[in-house]
Amino acid sequence: MHFAVLTAVLFALTGLCAAQASRILGAGRANAWRLVIALAVLGGWAHGFGPGLRGNGLVWFLTAGGVGFGFGGWCTFQALRRVGSTLTLLVNECAAALFAMVIGWVALGAFLRPSEMVFAAMVIGGVVIGMTPGPIPGLGRGSVLAGCGFAAIGALCQAVSINLSSHAFSLAKRAGVAIQPIEAAYQRLLGGAAVALVLYAITAAARRGSPGEETETETAPFPEPLLPAPVWVTLNALCGPVLGVTCLLWAVSLVGNPGLVQTVAATATLLTVPLARRLEGARPGRRYFVGCVLALGGVAGLLLA
Secondary structure, three states: OHHHHHHHHHHHHHHHHHHHHHHHHOHHHHHHHHHHHHHHHHHHHHHHHOOOOOOOOHHHHHHHHHHHHHHHHHHHHHHHHHHHHHHHHHHHHHHHHHHHHHHHHHHHOOOOOHHHHHHHHHHHHHHHHHHOOOOOOOOOHHHHHHHHHHHHHHHHHHHHHHHHHHHHHHHHHHOOOOOOHHHHHHHHHHHHHHHHHHHHHHHHHHHHHOOOHHHHOOOOOOOOOOOOHHHHHHHHHHHHHHHHHHHHHHHHHHOOOHHHHHHHHOOHHHHHHHHHHHHOOOOOOHHHHHHHHHHHHHHHHHHHO
16 A cells, blocks of 8 residues: 555646646647657566566556557546646546445455455545545636536546556466566557557547637646646656556556555645645635545555555
């Protein structure tokens, strides 16, 4: 579970970087470029020091990446452009935790102890209490609903993906084949990059066929990004697909129910607040600190359990 905590820190950073990059380049282009950079880094490691594309779980990791990184990542970027990192991560991470626990229970038989349910509920409840925003100035109801809808779809894809990855690790263990999390992250990324690049090509062709469509999309009225697009994209790739997902898979390979890993990772929404205040003008209220205390108590309970 310690790797899940580290995942939360990295995901908080990648959510902020992704929001900045998507506002400069557009959602599809920013998502595609971050996957290309991550693919180069992980591919160099996997083929230089690991098995590359070998292993019993290859097909499952590729599928998991296509569902989570590919389609799920595209949906999350669409949400980031519309409602910013705080609300996107709130919906995405909390819903993904719930979806992942239910899918792991039903599909993998990964049952939860009563104490784990209580601590997980504390974490998710703390995140919801601390991060649920009031009205967002400058955003219409349509943009908020669309952004939250994209975030929820991305959450479902993320939950399916993490359970497919857990199944792939189980197959490898039963076959006596050791696969390292960084190698699994590379295999997942291949499937995700393929789907993401196809989606980018389709949306780019649609924009060319409908001039002005991209500019008509309502986006969150946040301050101008402080750094150029290549910096945000590179940071997004390193904190997300490279380091963040590697830590996530490391935790998944060790914990029975992937939903518990996703639950701890959901605290990334609370960790975004200090940085979001500088980059997006977000200011925490009293509920934020109450939610932090509750969520931290839940994480501590899961770590001890």
